[in-house]
Amino acid sequence: MKHRDCQIFIKCDGKVLDEHDVQVEDTVISCYIASEAGKEFTLWINNPSSTDISADISVDGRPFPYPSFLSAHQEDTALTYRDNASEIRALMFSDISVTDDESAASILPDASHLGLVQVHICRVQIGKDVPYEPPADVAKNFGPLHEKTKKGGMHCVSFGAVTEIPITTNSMAVLIDKVSSPYVTFNFRYRPQAILQAQGILQPVVAEPPLANLASDISVQRDAPGCAPLEDSTPRSTRRRPAGTIGAEGPRKRPRHGGASSSVSSPLETTTTRHASPVVESKPLVLKDEDVDDEDELNALRAQMRAMQGRMNVLEGRRSHTGRTPVVKRETSPVKAAKFDGDVIDLTGD
Structure with a gap:
């Protein structure tokens, strides 16, 4: 100063x-x-x-x-x-x-x-x-x-x-x-630092998982055996439909529910377009001398709780992003399916 x-x-x-x-x-x-x-x-x-x-x-x-x-x-x-x-x-x-x-x-x-x-x-x-x-x-x-x-x-x-x-x-x-x-x-x-954040003097720091790690995780999951294919990650604004796929009625649209668009972005789109929440400027907490004892202790306890909760959120988020899709081993079924010549079997009769 x-x-x-x-x-x-x-x-x-x-x-x-x-x-x-x-x-x-x-x-x-x-x-x-x-x-x-x-x-x-x-x-x-x-x-x-x-x-x-x-x-x-x-x-x-x-x-x-x-x-x-x-x-x-x-x-x-x-x-x-x-x-x-x-x-x-x-x-x-x-x-x-x-x-x-x-x-x-x-x-x-x-x-x-x-x-x-x-x-x-x-x-x-x-x-x-x-x-x-x-x-x-x-x-x-x-x-x-x-x-x-x-x-x-x-x-x-x-x-x-x-x-x-x-x-x-x-x-x-x-x-x-x-x-x-x-x-x-x-x-x-x-x-x-935790107490300064609790008093609004410092803004809390929210740790975000690295984008490179998320992209790597998605790539691994895409190639995992038994995993359903992921939607194409190409941004929708640059996709082109193959010729002849649009009928006379025009391009198909997914139904809307509750007035909201039902289009779903791919995982990569969701990751790369994430924006930080706007920072709201707050005035620092001004304490009177007679309130310092109680307020300092309460702020210290709140700050410790917030720090622990924030650390738990980071660890849980990291685990969810770095988890691997389990591979299920398929066993040969003991029941052999019979071959039919195209006839339909009626299973509704007695």
């Missing part, structure tokens, strides 16, 4: 994550991104302006120990988490572990910020460097949460692998903007 001469984006697996439902309100810009449990990600920032800036970062309401400073015109800089002088720690999307153990945490200190990566940008004047001092407080990973928190199916950010990058100093800076009124605020609201 880019706002007021500052740009921040998130990379995962070397690719910039798509930003959905981007909204701008005064100095705040917000969007949704799809998260995948177990995937590490990195925050990147560009400062093309002529002013130094600071970036205060928090994940799920847990602030980084120190802000990051960027000089004017400094670009392609990673915003990393550091709580000591020798190493940085990776950021990773993780599943929230839920338990019924009464000793587990039943209240999150800042539940409204769960699922939020937030960056406050302030304009500053970077000053001199000072010796590095360890922070008094560091962020910690979430442990198992009690099921009362109703956060099952949601994701959180965990601090993962360690990379050794030693430093000896920290920078000092003079603030131009107040911390309580930052120059710009970036809000990245991350959710599992």
Whole structure:
């Protein structure tokens, strides 16, 4: 996202994550991104302006120990988490572990910020460097949460692998903007893709069987022993009747039932002329803070059910398209048919 001469984006697996439902309100810009449990990600920032800036970062309401400073015109800089002088720690999307153990945490200190990566940008004047001092407080990973928190199916950010990058100093800076009124605020609201689809922020992806596989299946069925011949797959608009097949009464037509045409397309026609349903644009679901707990849990459960149902539909469709027509072995009948010279046998008499 880019706002007021500052740009921040998130990379995962070397690719910039798509930003959905981007909204701008005064100095705040917000969007949704799809998260995948177990995937590490990195925050990147560009400062093309002529002013130094600071970036205060928090994940799920847990602030980084120190802000990051960027000089004017400094670009392609990673915003990393550091709580000591020798190493940085990776950021990773993780599943929230839920338990019924009464000793587990039943209240999150800042539940409204769960699922939020937030960056406050302030304009500053970077000053001199000072010796590095360890922070008094560091962020910690979430442990198992009690099921009362109703956060099952949601994701959180965990601090993962360690990379050794030693430093000896920290920078000092003079603030131009107040911390309580930052120059710009970036809000990245991350959710599992299934939940974003359930909320209408993302459109569900419907998997279609490959056309090549369907054509191959039809060809195999056409050649299978004992299989009835399939109708010619040539489009009807290009077919020609052999000469002399149209009588005086004109071309024959199949009867209509209920006012609908009774013409039947061949399997290949049905496959190659299939069109996607029109996409209906829907507004994203806006939740109030007091409704977030219940709605997030319901959306997570609905999304899991839809994902499973969609997977079942794909598997059932694939099985129906890749199934083979069973070949029935014909046995010689023990009853031998008699030969007749064309006489008709009356079977209605006593």
